[in-house]
Amino acid sequence: xxxxxxxxxxxxxxxGERILIEALDWEVRPGERWLLAGPNGAGKSSxxxxxxxxxxxxxxxxxxxxxxxxxxxxxxxxxxxxxxxDRWVDPFxxxxxxxxxxxxxxxxxxxxGGVRAGSCLEEMDCAALAQRDVRRxxxxxxxxxxxxxxxxxxxxxxxxxxxxxxxxxRHQSLVLERLARKNHFACIAAMHxxxxxxxxxxxxxxxxxxxxxxxxxxxxxxxxxxxxxxxxTRITQIEMGVHRVFVSASGAPV
Amino acid sequence: MSSRQRDRRAPxxxxxxxxxxxxxxxxxxxxxxxxxxxxCIGSVAIDPGTLLSSMTGMSLGTGAxxxxxxxxxxxxxxxxxxxxTAMAVGGLLGLSGALLQSLLRNGLADPYVLGISGGASCAxxxxxxxxxxxxxxxxCSAVGAFCALFALFVLARRELxxxxxxxxxxxxxxxxxxxxxxxxLCAAGMSLVxxxxxxxxxxxxxxxxxxxxxxxxxxxxxxxxxxxxxxxAAVAARDARxxxxxxxxDLQAFxxxxxxxxxxxxxxxxTAIATGTAVSLAGAVGFVGFVAPHLARRALGADQxxxxxxxSLLGAFLVTxxxxxxxxxxxxxxxPVGALTAIIGVPVFLWQLQRP
Numbered sequence: 297x298x299x300x301x302x303x304x305x306x307x308x309x310x311x312g313e314r315i316l317i318e319a320l321d322w323e324v325r326p327g328e329r330w331l332l333a334g335p336n337g338a339g340k341s342s343x344x345x346x347x348x349x350x351x352x353x354x355x356x357x358x359x360x361x362x363x364x365x366x367x368x369x370x371x372x373x374x375x376x377x378x379x380x381x382d383r384w385v386d387p388f389x390x391x392x393x394x395x396x397x398x399x400x401x402x403x404x405x406x407x408x409g410g411v412r413a414g415s416c417l418e419e420m421d422c423a424a425l426a427q428r429d430v431r432r433x434x435x436x437x438x439x440x441x442x443x444x445x446x447x448x449x450x451x452x453x454x455x456x457x458x459x460x461x462x463x464x465x466r467h468q469s470l471v472l473e474r475l476a477r478k479n480h481f482a483c484i485a486a487m488h489x490x491x492x493x494x495x496x497x498x499x500x501x502x503x504x505x506x507x508x509x510x511x512x513x514x515x516x517x518x519x520x521x522x523x524x525x526x527x528x529t530r531i532t533q534i535e536m537g538v539h540r541v542f543v544s545a546s547g548a549p550v
Numbered sequence: 551m552s553s554r555q556r557d558r559r560a561p562x563x564x565x566x567x568x569x570x571x572x573x574x575x576x577x578x579x580x581x582x583x584x585x586x587x588x589x590c591i592g593s594v595a596i597d598p599g600t601l602l603s604s605m606t607g608m609s610l611g612t613g614a615x616x617x618x619x620x621x622x623x624x625x626x627x628x629x630x631x632x633x634x635t636a637m638a639v640g641g642l643l644g645l646s647g648a649l650l651q652s653l654l655r656n657g658l659a660d661p662y663v664l665g666i667s668g669g670a671s672c673a674x675x676x677x678x679x680x681x682x683x684x685x686x687x688x689x690c691s692a693v694g695a696f697c698a699l700f701a702l703f704v705l706a707r708r709e710l711x712x713x714x715x716x717x718x719x720x721x722x723x724x725x726x727x728x729x730x731x732x733x734x735l736c737a738a739g740m741s742l743v744x745x746x747x748x749x750x751x752x753x754x755x756x757x758x759x760x761x762x763x764x765x766x767x768x769x770x771x772x773x774x775x776x777x778x779x780x781x782x783a784a785v786a787a788r789d790a791r792x793x794x795x796x797x798x799x800d801l802q803a804f805x806x807x808x809x810x811x812x813x814x815x816x817x818x819x820x821t822a823i824a825t826g827t828a829v830s831l832a833g834a835v836g837f838v839g840f841v842a843p844h845l846a847r848r849a850l851g852a853d854q855x856x857x858x859x860x861x862s863l864l865g866a867f868l869v870t871x872x873x874x875x876x877x878x879x880x881x882x883x884x885x886p887v888g889a890l891t892a893i894i895g896v897p898v899f900l901w902q903l904q905r906p
Contacts, residue, residue: 348805374807385799387655388852398794402807449806 299362300325301376301453301482302347306356308507309339309346317343318507320356324499326452327479331497331514332486335527338505340486341381344455347484348379361452374402377453378446382461384438386431392417392441393426399445413448419474420444421467436462443471447478454478456485460492472496490550491541494518502526518542523550568849570856577863581637584870588633589626591874593881596622628767635766636873636887637866638775639832640842644865645783646824647839648846648858649817652793654722661825661839664729664818668736669698670829671759675740678755679747684765687758688830695826699819701732710815721800725818761835761888763873775831782824783862789813790854797852837892838865841899848902868895 300323309317316339324330332340345351347358349365358365361376368376378399396413403409417423420440425433433441439462446454454475460468468489475483476496484501487493493500500517502510504526510517523531523542530545542550590596596604604622646661654663661667673694677687703710706728709721740759747755757764766772792813795803800810828835846860872890879885 345801350801350804370804370809371807374805377805379802379805381801383799385655385797385802387657387797388847390797390852394794394851394853395798398791399806401791401795445806 308355310354315507330484331493331500334503338503378449378451379455416444416447454483567851588874631769631772634772636870639828640869641779641866642824642828643839644842645862646821648843648861665732666825667829668733670695672736672739675743691830699822758833760886761833793854841895
């Protein structure tokens with residue numbers, strides 16, 4: 297088994313008095329795709345910030361790329377992990393191509409920087425947007441541009457916060473399929489669309505929001521029993537060929 | 551053809567910006583032209599040929615030409631420091647405004663928004679009220695600018711120095727609000743000084759508040775300001791790529807490899823030095839630092855590698871032009887340059903806003 301790219305020992309995430317995650321021991325290896333799931337406010341985004349080095353863990357240690365997270369400088373961290381949130385700040389008009397090229401900051405833009413940026417845009421089905429003003433994109437388009445920028449960064453670990461939240465059905469499968477092809481790096485994605493993630497994730501980390509957590513292969517984690525325990529609602533599983541669809545008590549797919 | 555017509559009518563969704571290199575070359579040329587014009591135009595005009603010969607110190611022609619040349623050198627001794635100072639002040643204000651608009655991600659920011667110039671103005675007005683000389687006024691305003699910067703760094707230390715990149719939200723507005731409060735306090739101080747000052751000095755004080763280059767008579771100080779501009783612009787240019795990423799938020803820039811806290815601190819120090827220098831030389835010349843970055847961004851796009859030098863050159867061009875007009879348009883009456891910058895700048899800016 298290869299060395300873990302990321303490992304957590306006794307990590308805690310608290311929010312004031314509230315304990316969200318307690319004593320998290322967890323390892324992520326190259327090629328693994330983790331689903332991060334849990335109810336609203338369970339600490340998914342906060343955990344992603346901790347793993348990105350943008351927020352301090354309230355206890356425990358995070359090791360990334362073989363050393364303590366806090367020991368790396370910003371430039372080296374950028375080669376280890378990329379983060380995609382679904383909140384974008386675009387104060388001024390900038391062409392999409394430049395947003396993706398700029399993400400290669402740490403790579404000291406070589407001659408082929410523009411070409412690599414172009415191919416990342418293509419992978420996320422954004423090639424036609426390259427010259428457009430980033431502020432005039434739809435939210436779904438903007439989200440795929442952010443994903444393309446993260447790919448252009450060429451980091452070993454992708455941290456994704458709700459990567460599908462603004463995607464139409466076709467682009468949901470497109471994004472997941474393109475990400476799944478990248479088996480040389482690891483991926484951690486916080487998502488609410490469990491059915492979509494079930495085919496994508498090799499593993500899952502389930503957060504209950506009260507400090508408890510469950511981590512393991514998705515075949516063991518993504519079961520009605522586990523999901524009902526985490527989300528506190530009735531969940532039914534429907535088999536559709538190779539796909540598994542989870543349905544909540546109201547009949548809505550989750 | 552019909553499709554071309556349709557294209558022209560429909561608002562284009564693609565961004566059309568000028569290529570940076572030729573645009574910067576044109577701006578540089580415009581600055582040079584404005585500089586030559588500033589030396590030639592005035593209550594007595596010098597033709598460029600005479601200007602060249604007197605600058606190179608060679609009198610080639612007859613006796614009559616030599617007399618003209620002597621006059622030209624006298625005028626040059628008066629106009630050269632002023633033109634160089636105008637150039638440097640405009641460049642510093644353009645750079646400072648561009649950096650602050652990018653750092654605060656806010657197109658409404660200008661070099662005066664953080665109260666640096668307020669501190670400088672307050673101290674300078676007090677110096678004028680006490681009847682100190684021009685040198686002491688400049689020194690006082692530099693000290694005032696430094697005090698305001700120090701207050702900002704102490705009061706907003708958490709936002710400026712915290713290592714926690716996740717503090718992103720609300721961080722810019724906390725820095726901005728602190729700066730605005732410092733500026734307000736300085737404005738109150740200025741009104742107080744104005745109210746208490748002897749009547750005879752009020753005119754000087756008002757000119758200082760509007761921005762005035764009449765005090766720029768020392769060539770060595772002017773060249774020092776020019777050097778200051780060049781150094782600050784070069785230091786800022788090194789962070790242009792990092793600043794490009796910081797436009798997208800500190801959190802994103804940090805995850806993409808920018809040491810955001812360090813870059814932010816460095817750039818705020820640069821804007822403070824630039825603003826403080828400009829204000830102590832020429833008073834609070836308004837509007838340039840606000841409009842130059844906007845025009846540069848509209849023409850060249852928000853890429854800081856092109857935008858920072860463009861805003862700087864545009865500021866230099868605008869102030870040099872405005873000062874030439876200020877002292878020649880109603881000669882021998884001298885108008886404050888600050889009034890002229892806005893009178894030229896506002897129509898240009900509004901015309902730009904009207905364009906699709």
